[in-house]
Amino acid sequence: MIYIDRTISKPIYEQIYSYYTDEILSGALPSGSRLPATRKLAEELSLGRNTVDKAYQQLVAEGYIHSKPGSGFIVNSIPSGICSEPATALPQHKTILKTNAPEYDFAYGNMDNSIFPYNQWRKCINNALSTMELADTIRYPERTGEPILRKEISKYLYHSRGVRCHPEQVIITCGQQHSMEIIANMFDESPRKTFAMEDPGYDGIREVFLNHKFRMEYIPVNDDGICMNNVYSLETDLLYVTPSHQFPTGAVLSIGKRKELLNWAESTNTFLIEDDYDSELRYYTNPIPAMQSLDKNGRTIYTGTFSKSLSPSMRLAYIIFPETLLNKYYKYYHRYNSQVSTLHQLALAEFMSAGYYERHINRLRTLYKKKQAALLAALIDVFGDDIEVYGEGAGIHLLLNVKGTLSQETLIEKAAIAGIRLYSSRPLYAVPSRCPDNQLLIGFPTIPQNNFKKIILLLKQAWYSE
């Protein structure tokens, strides 16, 4: 329950606001939950209804909730790709306008549902069910993943990414954070117990190693990826990199730096974690072979996920350990059951072996290439030099630096009033103050392709008119 503290200087509507942002961000109030009616809450808390209204309108403006005619106020889905932090303090004395649910949501992590090959996937799921029905007994999945899927993944990665591995090196997991949890557990007893990662970088992974109490090292990134000068002074067990498409800047790690990294890892007994999260989605050049494919000394832990290429709802990902690390893995995990359902593993194995997966990737690449091009064209048309764009040519997101005096918070809030939901890139920075105050991270897969010009015009109006 909300507890209103009248002894502190924080305005009451902010206390209500803070309570709900905490509840929503923590997941205690999941998407689709209904907030109490304003009148009811006002009564319960013995407040004027205006105070509650004001708090709710602020939540609407910032995209936490939306109002649904006849139903009251409903919690929005907060995308999971980026883990937002609660806003630290509310700007005071602001006019809150009535707004609707965001019409256009630039969430990173959500995918275009219209292109997903439901017929083929349904076929594979039903075939997998039949396979399971015909089996003698119902069993646990194989501990490290179904052999047939591990084989398909190793074949596919060799073919598409140059990754060399035996199926025995492939461990099937429930997503990139699960992969990192496994690696954190394996290195938990290391004397150095240090984890290094690019900064900015994926906050969901930073969180896993912070939770495991690793000493953290954050390495800056420039146009061709991680800064080697900062790498050479590291003493760490693990260095996490995104060589094909740095998250979120989009930088590609140059071949020279890749070799330098591999040599450095060999000479310092470090393992590199290569996160190849959306490597297939490169639009104007061929996909860049994985760093693992250059590695002669088994220093690369290669990780990938089907969240970007297929669906984040499936929770399917994998780790490919160098052979030298398999014993360490088994030492920790030999008594653990697999956490990934047999049905999904068998279905995905058929989906890959039948060629559906590659065909889907090709369609996805075509679609997202068009969408990104349309978005870029609209941005240039409407804003010209007033916006700097990073990360074009690959992936499913862009970084925008909006020139001028408006802060992230203002940019996001003004857009929300116009029905456009935008996102701050701040959670991706280990030290939040290092984040440029005008930087936004926008994912575009779920925006209809023909709407970009209209939306960007709307955005300009929202930001600069009046």
Place this chain on the structure above:
Amino acid sequence: MIYIDRTISKPIYEQIYSYYTDEILSGALPSGSRLPATRKLAEELSLGRNTVDKAYQQLVAEGYIHSKPGSGFIVNSIPSGICSEPATALPQHKTILKTNAPEYDFAYGNMDNSIFPYNQWRKCINNALSTMELADTIRYPERTGEPILRKEISKYLYHSRGVRCHPEQVIITCGQQHSMEIIANMFDESPRKTFAMEDPGYDGIREVFLNHKFRMEYIPVNDDGICMNNVYSLETDLLYVTPSHQFPTGAVLSIGKRKELLNWAESTNTFLIEDDYDSELRYYTNPIPAMQSLDKNGRTIYTGTFSKSLSPSMRLAYIIFPETLLNKYYKYYHRYNSQVSTLHQLALAEFMSAGYYERHINRLRTLYKKKQAALLAALIDVFGDDIEVYGEGAGIHLLLNVKGTLSQETLIEKAAIAGIRLYSSRPLYAVPSRCPDNQLLIGFPTIPQNNFKKIILLLKQAWYSE
């Protein structure tokens, strides 16, 4: 590769045997893998072919591998419910007989596939696919689980187990070990950092807390469950119990002890983890309400799984936290994505709300009741007082103490030669020497009901005839 050390006294065939048992138990050689042909391996290691043959036959006899005409030797599926340890030493100078793959496998954890309601499950899966197809976008599952499934679980548990909770207290996980991993992470920073559990108990859970470097306390069990005298002297954060059906002894925690435990937990600031793993499968009395239903003070973390009641291949389980612990959960996990696929969550929610789940449990109870009765009758008919049986009247396994001079290893080995795979209960004991040397753990779901008499006769012959 196998390294043969000729400087040690361990016979060479045992070195080969140990190498392969390690590889198989660790999962490095998964089920279905082929061992090198005996001739080829003998050549590679510069050994006589007989030596390799002897090692392979031992592996066959113990059920690690089977010979497949035309294909050589293939690794068997080692069930995951019980995590076996490699045999410590091989008995010397033993005549190894040629055997086949086990015809009857008393593995704990595997389920009877013939009763699984594939038609209804298929319908729910396909409806879930349609729901997903009709959605606007593809999203991550809700962080703590899909609201619709959390609601169904809380309804079902109230109705069937007396458990009282709001859907917000339900966290969907990928299995009991995943649930324990979450709890271990949450209590990792506790000053006491102590985990107490029943002994014997489920080794898969012991392993999670050992891996997390908790101080461990093991509490003996008698006819009505955990020994309270040993509980009163505990200083621990967590005490793990299986009140409805102690694993593996089958003891039921008496109502008096339940209340004592709850009072003790309240007065010592301890949390009880109630594992209600196969509570629905009670054959001659009504299911016993969960301990959580008696808990007035929020000291019980209730955990359950669909592995025994539906299928271990699905990897679906849940934790129900007392409200007082939700903040602690969110503090660690608020930036983590769910690890459970949306498809399974939606399908299971419909499966439950349509009443299929309850109907399936009822059919399962009838079937397993008959199977257990048939097995018990056969054991009494054939062995009379020569076998003590524990755990009848519930669940999907029995504990057997076989009177006489034969050790576990010999009982298992002789049975294997007759095509019957049996299992040691030793991994369930924290101190292996506490395990009675004549104790076996046998699961019966996958054995055809009409075969028990025949199998038990075969077993007697295998054990006692010359």
